[in-house]
Amino acid sequence: MSEPEIFKVLSDPTRRAILERLAGGEATATDLREGFAITQPAMSQHLAVLRGAGLVSERREGRYAHYSVNAEGFAPLHAWLARYRAFWPSRIDNLKDLLREMDQ
Amino acid sequence: MSEPEIFKVLSDPTRRAILERLAGGEATATDLREGFAITQPAMSQHLAVLRGAGLVSERREGRYAHYSVNAEGFAPLHAWLARYRAFWPSRIDNLKDLLREMDQ
DNA sequence: TCAACACATAAGCATAGACTTATGAGTCGA
DNA sequence: TCGACTCATAAGTCTATGCTTATGTGTTGA
Numbered sequence A, B: 001m002s003e004p005e006i007f008k009v010l011s012d013p014t015r016r017a018i019l020e021r022l023a024g025g026e027a028t029a030t031d032l033r034e035g036f037a038i039t040q041p042a043m044s045q046h047l048a049v050l051r052g053a054g055l056v057s058e059r060r061e062g063r064y065a066h067y068s069v070n071a072e073g074f075a076p077l078h079a080w081l082a083r084y085r086a087f088w089p090s091r092i093d094n095l096k097d098l099l100r101e102m103d104q
Numbered sequence C: 001t002c003a004a005c006a007c008a009t010a011a012g013c014a015t016a017g018a019c020t021t022a023t024g025a026g027t028c029g030a
Numbered sequence D: 001t002c003g004a005c006t007c008a009t010a011a012g013t014c015t016a017t018g019c020t021t022a023t024g025t026g027t028t029g030a
Helices: A003-010 A013-023 A029-033 A038-053 A071-082 A095-103 B004-009 B015-025 B029-033 B039-052 B071-084 B094-100
Strands: A056-061 A064-069 B058-060 B064-071
Touching: A003 A013, A003 A038, A003 A071, A003 B015, A013 A029, A013 A038, A013 A056, A013 A064, A013 B004, A029 A038, A029 A095, A029 B015, A038 A064, A038 B015, A071 B071, B004 B039, B004 B071, B015 B029, B015 B039, B015 B058, B015 B064, B029 B064, B029 B071, B039 B058, B039 B064, B071 B094
Parallel strands: none
Antiparallel strands: A056 A064, B058 B064
């Protein structure tokens, strides 16, 4: 979604932790609660926010909601950071390093 | 500075606007107030937060404080976003596009 | 059909943080 | 030296938001 929104969404540590968890693969809302000292509504609300920002997608299967990272959602953040490309550390500025990093 | 901190710092639209302004070149705190409907202490507080996060540096010259974007400060954000590299839009995934974009 | 489940929504509370005015600390020029 | 300035800090207010409990909606299986 919009750039102003995405920063607010990512400013919450719980939501960032959820994203990292989802980066490891799809998970249901209940799966996600594991490891978080959080109630079910709180998790549901966080997922709604992430969904609203387009950072995750929901795949409904019966009574289960499977969440996963949504690729395009990170584009605004990437675009914003690109504005400060000129200010990136020289480590990153070096093209070879960047390519090596892109290859994992 | 730390990754949790940087997202909170960037979640404020005024601070992002300050950064964009500074990306255009060094400026004093008073210079920066121009265009912002904000009091002097508010600006000073925002600059203190940006300074604390290592996103800007301060160059003191008499009673003037000259602020500028600090390169290394964006590294944590870049590192965080890199974790989601696998989820970047295919537009960016394409190496040629990325290189073209890097060349401006 | 109905109890147990998975998830979403409503409503209220409590804290974080962005703002304000007031003031302090240091620097400059007349 | 002293008033005007640039900026920082203090203290208090107000709003946004992340949390809770309570409840609603839809799905599953016995």
